[in-house]
Amino acid sequence: MIDLYPLLRPLIMAADPERAHTLTVLALRLGLVPGDPRPDPASLATTVFGLRFPNPVGMAAGFDKNAEVPAAVLKLGFGFAEPGTVTPRPQPGNPRPRLFRVPTAQAVINRYGFNNRGLEEFARRLEDLRGIGWPGIVGANVGKNKEQEDAAADYAAGIRRLAPLADYLVVNVSSPNTPGLRTLQSRDALAALLDACLAARTATGTKTPLLVKVAPDLTDEDKQDIAAVVLDSGIDGMVISNTTLARPAEIPADLAAQAGGLSGRPLMGPSTRVLGEFYRHLGGRVPLVGVGGIASGADAYAKIRAGASLVQFYSAMVYGGPAMVGRVKQELAACLARDGFASVADAVGADHRA
Template sequence: MLKSISSFLRSKTFGDFSRDSLLKMDPEIAHQASIAALKMGLVPSQQRVDSKLLATNICGLELKNPIGMAAGFDKNAQVPVALSKIGFGFCEIGTVTPHSQQGNEKPRLFRLPEKQAIINRMGFNNHGHDEVFKRLSEINSEAIIGVNIGANKDSGDFVKDYVLGVKKFAPISDYLTINISSPNTKGLRDLQGFEALKKLLFECLAERARAKIRVPIFLKIAPDLDEKEMDAIAKVIVDSDIDGLIISNTTIGRETVLGLEHSEELGGLSGKPLFNL
């Protein structure tokens, strides 16, 4: 009986049915349903071991394959082990902020199926450092676990929020991401400017130096920067001990989706149209 349930869960019929059902739901409900299904073990595990050819080393991180789950899917570290079991080589938790916050009002997630794109203005809805820390401390994942850190919307000191994130998660994550590129927290992207970025990286890297283990730290940037802004970032990072860049977060540009339903919703656009950018 168990064997036949397991093979049904693995079948194309079940896969197609799940996908069709999810696409009929409101997008945020579909996201929650996916997390619930992963939690309940309804999503079948990867059957074959990855080829050794897929093994990838980035900054000392040994990935079983180079495909990972980006930040925003498992914001609260509810399903990193399940994501690892279905085959992801890494899983980026977050964005996590020091305190839990609700995020923006719903609806805040929109599908643009004609372009295989999404617009979101979630606004860092997450359970906060303590709860996510507790969950991560209790798991043992085969995949690399990164924690993407951010600042609370009502924080009086964004830099301090990032430093707190480094302090909290450096001891229990494989890498950290400093996310200063979400378009949905007012003022956050200003941290990409020369002086602001210099101060932010200086303080975060000083905090990392205080931790027992040196975790790689990546900086996640926006795709909406002009040459001058990119030069400023380049100047700061070559003089810093940051390990790499994550390119990229969602775009505020809409040239690729003009005229489509939802294209004028505020927020960040991701998916296929982002790729060329």
């Protein structure tokens, strides 16, 4: 098939960022973006949560909020897809504009606020996929509606509906764009929430792995508390991290003033440090998904050495397009080979053993 993406790309970058994103999802839905036909290097295959991943590089949440294109995302070469965040009821999210590129810093600021078409439509899409043939590893990222005061009820609803459909579930308590959401990361609130989530999963009769996704903006005490709750609860893993509220110096002042979460290159260092701290607090006993600022195989490798069993990215796609996926994988395989690791699993947490 002809690769039309290089032709579309200038149009996409010239467009308003939210429209560019909508166009990209549409192009994927229409099959206009060709997949990566190269087989994955054997060293990249890895088993985490009892699931066999062809490679450890996933598409992060927020790209495919309504589970419209998980199969197309996997065809690009990602080892797994994570549609969502989905909330029980459809909601419009914040007023536009709510997505901003920061090209000089290879970064993005967003304040979407969980715009999505709701759990039912999302679940039906996954059911349809189950009907025609499951394309690979597809998780689901769940959240709560803005107006819902009983947060646990919303997360439990998402888990009840999606645990029988998705390969894993992520409890997202770290978006900065839903008022009060991040307070669910405090010790008692998180313990109660994760108990409710695990009970909701038990009620489905499944053992679908349940992960919690945290912010990078946590105090040392927060991190210790969260790690203790994670170990206590028996949850299966963590995703580290969501976007940051910080505005490092490289963000121009006019854009730094925009409310929302910052992602992309400036998040690489901070999110990897937080990942490493959680790895240490958890004694390597809980699998971690490292996300934040990955734009190369060396970045992915750094997260793996810091303790990630799997990695994800999103913002680098905004600047590098789908070719990023193959590049990150090839470079990661080269990093592993250079340092004498036969597999990803062998390199997980290597920095803590050095």
